Amino acid sequence: MNPLCNLMSQRLGRAAAAAVCLGVVSFAGAGELIYVEQDGVIVMEAETFSNRTAFSSHDWQVVPTENTGPTVNVDSNTINNPYLNARDGLYMQNFPVQSGGNGGTTDGPFLEYKVQINTTGIWKVYLRASGHDGNSDSMFISLADENGVHIADGTGPDAFGTGTNLIADWYEQTIGGNADFSTSAWKNDGEAEVNAASASGDPTQWNITTPGVYTLRIDPREDGAAVDALTFQHTSTAAPTGMGPYQTDVHITPDADAYVKLDDTSNHGTETGVYVKNAGSSTTTRKGYIRFDVSNVHNLVTDASLQLEVLLNDSGGGDPTPNVVHFNVFGLNDENAGEDWIESGAGSINWLNAPANDTGNGIDAAQTTFLGTFEIPAIHDSVIVEFSDLDSATQNALIDFINDEIADAGGDRDGLVTFILTRVDENGGWNTNFHSSESTSGQAPTLILQFIPEPASALLMGVASLVMIRRRQH
Numbered sequence: 001m002n003p004l005c006n007l008m009s010q011r012l013g014r015a016a017a018a019a020v021c022l023g024v025v026s027f028a029g030a031g032e033l034i035y036v037e038q039d040g041v042i043v044m045e046a047e048t049f050s051n052r053t054a055f056s057s058h059d060w061q062v063v064p065t066e067n068t069g070p071t072v073n074v075d076s077n078t079i080n081n082p083y084l085n086a087r088d089g090l091y092m093q094n095f096p097v098q099s100g101g102n103g104g105t106t107d108g109p110f111l112e113y114k115v116q117i118n119t120t121g122i123w124k125v126y127l128r129a130s131g132h133d134g135n136s137d138s139m140f141i142s143l144a145d146e147n148g149v150h151i152a153d154g155t156g157p158d159a160f161g162t163g164t165n166l167i168a169d170w171y172e173q174t175i176g177g178n179a180d181f182s183t184s185a186w187k188n189d190g191e192a193e194v195n196a197a198s199a200s201g202d203p204t205q206w207n208i209t210t211p212g213v214y215t216l217r218i219d220p221r222e223d224g225a226a227v228d229a230l231t232f233q234h235t236s237t238a239a240p241t242g243m244g245p246y247q248t249d250v251h252i253t254p255d256a257d258a259y260v261k262l263d264d265t266s267n268h269g270t271e272t273g274v275y276v277k278n279a280g281s282s283t284t285t286r287k288g289y290i291r292f293d294v295s296n297v298h299n300l301v302t303d304a305s306l307q308l309e310v311l312l313n314d315s316g317g318g319d320p321t322p323n324v325v326h327f328n329v330f331g332l333n334d335e336n337a338g339e340d341w342i343e344s345g346a347g348s349i350n351w352l353n354a355p356a357n358d359t360g361n362g363i364d365a366a367q368t369t370f371l372g373t374f375e376i377p378a379i380h381d382s383v384i385v386e387f388s389d390l391d392s393a394t395q396n397a398l399i400d401f402i403n404d405e406i407a408d409a410g411g412d413r414d415g416l417v418t419f420i421l422t423r424v425d426e427n428g429g430w431n432t433n434f435h436s437s438e439s440t441s442g443q444a445p446t447l448i449l450q451f452i453p454e455p456a457s458a459l460l461m462g463v464a465s466l467v468m469i470r471r472r473q474h
């Protein structure tokens, strides 16, 4: 951790300091879930993933919430059901669990984890995984580059590590196990470019020479293979031990963002800005709608924040004296009609159909939860503001709003959370706009989820230090 980050962490608590410590973050596209490197380490709970894809009748499921676990006595073994000692009590397993194996290097149901790498060099994978016997304990791991292209240089004619074959197209890891993650923890040793009964002798690693968003992929070699957690970490960092470190922050970009304009039936979902303006009952009043898909997140968060980059803060004529401006943030209640509002095209969101929209600058309190306010500084543009749980009028309102959706006990499980933005300050001559996910000149709205328990002192901080503001460097 650099001295600035360390100082900021001590003064502001980890959540607030994050914005100045992450460095440049680039996102591959809208609706992405990305783990962001922190000091050379990325720690992932297997059950919070960027993507999962089924193959034939085989898929990865969250145990025990989506599947209560494998059938006992498969392969004539008595197995722990579910497997023991999973971090957070959750893990991913490849189903159906049956005799023998399934999958393959390219045809299995797979899991993907997007990772933002800022530090170049050798990066290693450590798996906390298990099987219940020798027919359920192996999997393949591969990597795609910042363009989504699978990293490979072929499997021959030379043996791996020699001549023209210096990049591992994939690794096999043979885990071994007794359906207890604590006895088969954190495996790095695998074997490159084999599909064999056992694999060992090669550290599972790649040389990353360009910072960017990479994608780790796990394919099962055998059904029943289960992953509790994994790390991707620079070779200069220490291997995990025991239960391992806490899960790294996840950054999520919107699956939809738009604004609605008073009495306007046209759609504004493809514009480069989310325009938010309070002009009272005038038709220039605008409200922002930003939705994130958290359905691939299965661990409850300990903190959360919303980052927005200011696109416009002026009187429309380039007023040389920008204003300090305040905004309200509302959460659209889970299972409220209209959670699945459409960003653009047929049936898309506008003033008349926007969920929880009320007259003038109002928001229907019965359909929403007030999460708090934030302010933007007196700077025209290129400022990233961060609204965190600590800013909220009600302690933990944002955390509770996110965790309600993740836990969603008995609910719709659509995984959708919508934030509605209105401007506090009424001024028909003043324009305020935030970069949308369509913007190519600024940061998309970003939901940051944190899983590390906060020190108690962070909860006692004063309001003044709670909104993180930094100038974007172009």
Ligand SMILES: [Ca+2]
Pocket: 152, 153, 154, 155, 156, 160, 165, 166, 167, 168, 169, 193
């Ligand atoms: Ca190769």
Ligand SMILES: [Ca+2]
Pocket: 045, 046, 047, 086, 087, 088, 089, 090, 091, 227, 228, 229
């Ligand atoms: Ca886990």
Ligand SMILES: [Ca+2]
Pocket: 256, 257, 258, 268, 269, 270, 271, 343, 436, 437, 438
């Ligand atoms: Ca949009």
Ligand SMILES: [Ca+2]
Pocket: 333, 334, 335, 339, 405, 412, 413, 414, 415, 416, 417
């Ligand atoms: Ca929902």
